[in-house]
Amino acid sequence: MMHFRTRFITQGIAKILIWVAALSTIGVMILILFQILKEGLPVLHLRFFLDSPRSMGREGGIFSTIIGTLALTVVAIIFATPLGVGTAIFLREYTRESRISRLIRFGTDCLAGIPSIIFGLFGFVFFVITLNMGWSILSGGLTLAAMILPTIISTTEEAIKAIPYSFREVSYSLGGTRWQTVTRAVLPNAIPGIFTGIILSVGRSIGETAAVILTAGSSLIIPTSLFSPSRTMAVHFYILAREGISMEMAYGTGATLILLVLAINIVANWFLNRYIRHRA
Amino acid sequence: MILEIKEKIVEKILLLIAFSSISILALIAIFIFGEGLPLIWKLGPKAFILGGRWVPSQGSFGILPMIVGSFWVTLGALLLGIPLGLACAVFLNEWTPPLAATFLRPAIQLLAAIPSVIYGFWGLVVLVPLVRNYLGGPGLSILSGSLILGFMILPTIISISEDSLRALPPTYKAGGLALGATHWQTIWRVLVPAARSGIVASIILGMGRAIGETMAMIMILGNAVKMPTSFLDSARTLTTNIGIEMGYASGDHRQALFATGIVLFFIIMILNSLAIFLSRRRTG
Numbered sequence: 222m223m224h225f226r227t228r229f230i231t232q233g234i235a236k237i238l239i240w241v242a243a244l245s246t247i248g249v250m251i252l253i254l255f256q257i258l259k260e261g262l263p264v265l266h267l268r269f270f271l272d273s274p275r276s277m278g279r280e281g282g283i284f285s286t287i288i289g290t291l292a293l294t295v296v297a298i299i300f301a302t303p304l305g306v307g308t309a310i311f312l313r314e315y316t317r318e319s320r321i322s323r324l325i326r327f328g329t330d331c332l333a334g335i336p337s338i339i340f341g342l343f344g345f346v347f348f349v350i351t352l353n354m355g356w357s358i359l360s361g362g363l364t365l366a367a368m369i370l371p372t373i374i375s376t377t378e379e380a381i382k383a384i385p386y387s388f389r390e391v392s393y394s395l396g397g398t399r400w401q402t403v404t405r406a407v408l409p410n411a412i413p414g415i416f417t418g419i420i421l422s423v424g425r426s427i428g429e430t431a432a433v434i435l436t437a438g439s440s441l442i443i444p445t446s447l448f449s450p451s452r453t454m455a456v457h458f459y460i461l462a463r464e465g466i467s468m469e470m471a472y473g474t475g476a477t478l479i480l481l482v483l484a485i486n487i488v489a490n491w492f493l494n495r496y497i498r499h500r501a
Numbered sequence: 502m503i504l505e506i507k508e509k510i511v512e513k514i515l516l517l518i519a520f521s522s523i524s525i526l527a528l529i530a531i532f533i534f535g536e537g538l539p540l541i542w543k544l545g546p547k548a549f550i551l552g553g554r555w556v557p558s559q560g561s562f563g564i565l566p567m568i569v570g571s572f573w574v575t576l577g578a579l580l581l582g583i584p585l586g587l588a589c590a591v592f593l594n595e596w597t598p599p600l601a602a603t604f605l606r607p608a609i610q611l612l613a614a615i616p617s618v619i620y621g622f623w624g625l626v627v628l629v630p631l632v633r634n635y636l637g638g639p640g641l642s643i644l645s646g647s648l649i650l651g652f653m654i655l656p657t658i659i660s661i662s663e664d665s666l667r668a669l670p671p672t673y674k675a676g677g678l679a680l681g682a683t684h685w686q687t688i689w690r691v692l693v694p695a696a697r698s699g700i701v702a703s704i705i706l707g708m709g710r711a712i713g714e715t716m717a718m719i720m721i722l723g724n725a726v727k728m729p730t731s732f733l734d735s736a737r738t739l740t741t742n743i744g745i746e747m748g749y750a751s752g753d754h755r756q757a758l759f760a761t762g763i764v765l766f767f768i769i770m771i772l773n774s775l776a777i778f779l780s781r782r783r784t785g
Contacts, residue, residue, distance in 0.1 A: 328523030336713025428616025
């Protein structure tokens, strides 16, 4: 009987420790949000978003960095989406498990694990120097596109996988070719999944700093073309905080980043619940 | 006939696109090696990797302090991240009081989504002063860096461990309980060992994330180039070495930073391959 009791005491202790772990994870999350939002929210006025930074960011707002972030993200999505969706279609609809598909999967998995500073080094020597694009929206956007490619591939694959096989059978039985089946039966049903992947990638692009600072530069001027250098919000936040230019402005920019990330996650979750999990 | 040709063309184009990720990986390797290898060649791999002096202005490039720095910070992060991550994975999978899980899941998602500069900033304004006031030292230290990194790698460890726990056949749990084991005994002696290859893969990927983290570490570690001797010392990692100096480096100095990148790339590729091998075995 004694043994019987110690077993349950051990279980009780384990349960308590696991609860502590779970609660401290939630706790740290809340502490981070609380600290940044408490100091940052008071800074957020319309003026803060619509004024460009003055005297290195000590005064004014963050307008030019919003434009920079937007431009870089759009370029990244435009390049990564067709490549990612195409890869997912190929892996799911055009090939079974084979040496080629294993090689492609290996490449995608490895790419997903490469640290952003390595992408930064690569983007710098390849886009900025070798292709002579300079520090620019285009260099930064292309580097980001390479970074988010694995996310788009995997979410699109998940979406395609969830489509019942009968959809394809109907298309084939009507005489549809493979490409017709893909474009008319598979892809339309995978769009919510692809969209979720894009939203998550936008989140990653907005927060990325190491790769962007080496490829897009840190100019505070409002970009006018794809070849203008630019500073994103995340880079601006980093420079303000690290060089101690203005804590107030840093908190404001940080709070903006956090609010964006929160919004993006809520939208992605809502989409996932509404269109994907329920159907599958 | 035209339809058939179109099908063939489409298939070839898709094949070409599907190779984009592997081509990008190859391009990354080619360009980083191309830029950094000449310097490693000039200094000798041994002098570069095992050299203890990094003084770019005098042309000495030894990255041993950074390798040691990366090692300690990663070890510290794993000491925090593994128990916490496993506990959360078990919590989500086994004891899921619905209300708690509805908070834990979004919290983990957000931990994954928060940009690393935000972590770095929070560490700088909250954690670093705490360490400085209560434990001494500069505060900008391996300890502060490890604590932050431990939380940053949590989402990786939790999501992959949880997947592999969930993939176990329900008969495992039923069998354990039927033998008279308590719920905890079943978890610890049956479920966790059965899911171990997935759990190990999650830890390896978490390790990769820890070694690769840059911006948060630049802000928290203090970046001194010297052999760290205690957890309260300031340190520099492979990534922060690149991140700090890339902005103004040129010539040999820049090549040395790319060479640091080669070492980092090498470590990451080994970890990636290990994790991929382990998770293949799980599904196969």
